[in-house]
Amino acid sequence: MSINLISKDFGEKFYSLLDSTEKQINIISPFIGLKTAFGLAEWIESQDNIKCCIITRFNREEFIRGASSIEGLEHLVRAGAELYALQNLHTKLYIFDDQSVIMGSANFTFSGFYKNHEFGLYMENESDFTKQCQDYFDGLLGKLKSDGDWKISLERILRERHYVNESIKNLKGKKGLNEFNIAKWGAVLNDVPQPTPPNGDETDILEDAISDITVNSGKTGIWLKFEGTSQARIRNDEVYLKRKRRINEYVNRTFFPRKPTGIKAGDTIFLTVVSKDKDGIEVPIIIGYAEAKGFIESNKINDTDSKYLKWNNRFPYYIEYTNGKFLNDSIMYGISLNELYRELNHKVYPATVNQPNIKIENIKKRHHQKSHIQITEFAKEYLIKKLNLLFDKHGYEEL
Known part of the structure; x- marks a missing residue:
């Protein structure tokens, strides 16, 4: 929270x-x-x-x-x-x-x-x-x-x-x-x-x-940004940027159902695809990271745009990002969100970092139905290190 x-x-x-x-x-x-x-x-x-x-x-x-x-x-x-x-x-x-x-x-x-x-x-x-x-x-x-x-x-x-x-x-x-x-x-x-x-x-x-809530006195500026939905999961054999190009999508944009006013210029976003892992378990997969440019009021797409997609009726707002680095292999080889929970437990989210006794089942529920959610410096450090290892093994593409 x-x-x-x-x-x-x-x-x-x-x-x-x-x-x-x-x-x-x-x-x-x-x-x-x-x-x-x-x-x-x-x-x-x-x-x-x-x-x-x-x-x-x-x-x-x-x-x-x-x-x-x-x-x-x-x-x-x-x-x-x-x-x-x-x-x-x-x-x-x-x-x-x-x-x-x-x-x-x-x-x-x-x-x-x-x-x-x-x-x-x-x-x-x-x-x-x-x-x-x-x-x-x-x-x-x-x-x-x-x-x-x-x-x-x-x-x-x-x-x-x-x-x-x-x-x-x-x-x-x-x-x-x-x-x-x-x-x-x-x-x-x-x-x-x-x-x-x-x-x-x-x-x-x-x-x-x-009275029982641990208050986070400031934002971390580090986000998981989910793409896809639980009703329309993205295939795990797709390559993230190749898929965007194939469907004629902007490679440097990610979309939201509501204005993402909390995301500021310079924030770190980890692109997280709602998909399946190698074992076929339905779970979001983290496949790369980038620097957000921040949301401005003009960041809204409509059907006059040459790259407009019908699904953007539900997700009309966007932010652009730069300095991106993404896995250049199938989504399934990314980092499962379950792995992040298993390795860091209560240290994933700012509001749970001081609650070591919180159950992992409750931690897992925090991202449900969200387009994006803030994470801790602990999580950022873990993800950067793990993604760099995966980039060495599977290759990567910079943006």
Whole structure:
């Protein structure tokens, strides 16, 4: 599991993940800012069949003081987002499709995303942990719905805007806005942590969910990049670059179903073919490595390209690579991913490197259904040494 700390640029990370979101985004945030709400509303309106669900607070005092924006809620509802009100909410959670998550201290406001000193975690292309977070979101939403009708309607928002505007007008000229408006609306769930007195500590509702996770404080920039799928494995008697030329494919590109924004220029990628080993066992095979040029927004193929292939309908995004070195023999003679697991065990992935007792069966599951996954320096060193031995034996081609 690739888990990374984030202490700044929450907004940059949010929008980079939003760009690759295709089906739904779910948000839990006590406060909703006008600028962030307007930006998300515009994005929702520009998409086809996108779903957005948000759990937030609906407290008049917070609208009056500008901590949250009633106008922002209006933009979101008009764009088609579903909003629900929950009192005493403290959690901040952002879920993108079934792949990526941001969670931490940052509210969905401009200050939370760009100005405040915030801290959190983000997990990109991590379906297992994202599912746990989605299960939490669904469970909370289910309890909220069963408690009553707490969906925030446009009618309620327009009515609330009237009261908020009147309250702000009445407070003009009153020093310090000392009058407090107690009006609030939303579900009250007993199992949601209650706010503590001023200057006290608050308990985050997801604290237990991450207490046993070893956090990777930075990216390694080393990736396994899978080509082929479990439903359409590449024949193991093919030679990697010769096959690409035979099917009229770009030899210096590798394709993705989503924007691979995590891969940066200078990163190392190990090309890993979903195939079979010499014994006919279905397993990904590592056949070479290269230096990534990094993903840019223009890296998207379409049917106007002379080398366009029909299967790229599913994998439209790509990165280019250079300084490549690839096995010049059948794929089956490469390095089986099972071998890598057997030799390095918990040292294959950054998130398991400090978990020596983790079962190898659990380690093997980490790459399932992924187009690419980050690995450790240990794994890179092993693969380079082993590939060089294989190059000496079977030959290689540089690119």
